[in-house]
Amino acid sequence: MIHARGLRRSFRTRTGTVEAVRGVDLDVEPGELVGFLGPNGAGKTTTLRMLTTLLEPTDGTATVAGCDLRTDPVGVRRQIGYVAQSGGSSPECKVIEEMELQGRFYGLTSEQARARSAELTARMDLAGLDQRLIKTLSGGQRRRLDIALGLVHDPKLVFLDEPTAALDPQSRANLWTHIKAMHREHNTTVFLTTHYLDEADALCDRILVIDNGKIVAQGAPDELKAGLAGDLVTFSVPVTDGARAGEIAARLPEVSEADVDGGTVRFRAPRGDVLLPDLVRAIDAAAIPLTSMSVTRPTLDDVFLTLTGRSLRDAEMGAEAVGEATEDKETADVA
């Protein structure tokens, strides 16, 4: 659905050239729900704007929904839906006016556009709001309208830029449900950017981690986590049995960083949950009474930390100075 090779984009600023995206390769297959995760200023939006024909790459090639980005941008536009971070509906317009106009841009007749609008507003829980001015909608409603606008031509591929930024937790969870439904029930390929770890974790089949304009890792959320530090397994036994339990645990396959502290044993394993039954049997066989046990899965923040040496939060702080300059330039550069 998306195949990009060596995408680059640099911006000229007063202080020199800022390389926002430095050679991104990515492939998205039909039917995937892919998350593009990274701190602000990492190059997520710039990459997305290139893939949606809003920004011309400085270098590199890409085909999006079967059309070449450089030679057939109009073809790309016909095939994709795009929901920008800032939304895109006019506050002074009525819901139905924007929906109909959007449909007509894609070549639908007035009647077709209205029918499609009725279908989408119902699906997005916006039924009955047709005649409302968009400025009177709530934040969550407005965001759902933005998504409905992006789906008007039933695209096979949809780009969502920070879909839940600035939404309250309830609207956020609600929007997740809609995004999942769009993906599963309507078989839409979704490519979304986010800087929320929980969002990437909850929604995406596969995650691309971007930092400093380059993709630093990709995989399913569980795979990414398993590939790194692994799960942290902790269990407790009577203090007198601590050392013996530690030895037993360390003999299990793929265990690392085993550590005993009195009656508490800690170790890491790629799949702690899979290891638990073996662990229980081995401890039981040695006639040691288990008092408690737990598995802590690494978070995507651990993943980011291991990949880049900084946590996502630190990266955001650090990127602000550079990132702001880049983002200013991004807004200034798009004509």
Add this chain to the structure above:
Amino acid sequence: MWRDTWLIFKRGMVLSLRNPVWVVITMMQPILYLVLFGPLMEKITQTPGFPPGSSWQILTPALLVQLGLFGSAFVGFGLIAEYRAGVIERMRVTPASRVGLLLGRVLRDAVQLVVQAVLITVLAMLVFGLRAPFWGIVFSLAMVLLLGITMSASSYALALILKSEDAFAPLLNSVLLPVLLLSGIMIPITTGLAPSWLYWISRVNPFTHIVDAERAGFRGDFALNAITTGGVILLVLTVLSVWWGARTFQRESG
């Protein structure tokens, strides 16, 4: 392209009609000039050096140009607001023609301007006894239409390049005021009235010729000399500004 132009035009018209307050507010300025400044002109136009024609034949066409200059130059503010709301970007990701996205807006502004110009002309006729030949008025209104297209296309191009109200407002003011003064809208800049340096600077200003042509239309002077210079200059400006606007709208990036 024409389909998208029409769609955008229609949308703009619906929005203008929903909130016609702005259309009325921009008309207030020329109306105030007619009421509070126009009566002063009656004696002044007797001064030697003034161009031919009655005071209302001199003032009304000039006010139409002023309306075109100021009313249309500020349309870019609306575009910056739309840009900020992501509307422009949303439309640019659709297959809609980017030239259409511009032209629809420009034509909406131009049509709105002509309607305002007609209302002001009718007001000047009914209340102040302006007399002008019918075809002269038609010619002048056609000029107003082109002027509206020119100013609005340029305003949109500039707005899209600057993308900031803070930069846009001072730039407009610093350009429009000298243009306005130098085009002799209030008091015509003629050899008989102005020192020669001022006269020559005003001749370099393309809008002076547009005002002259408008005035010629209102007094029914269809001599080739009076209307062609202004007409041709305006036509060239219109083509250039639409080309500039279209190019700015089309560009993928700055």
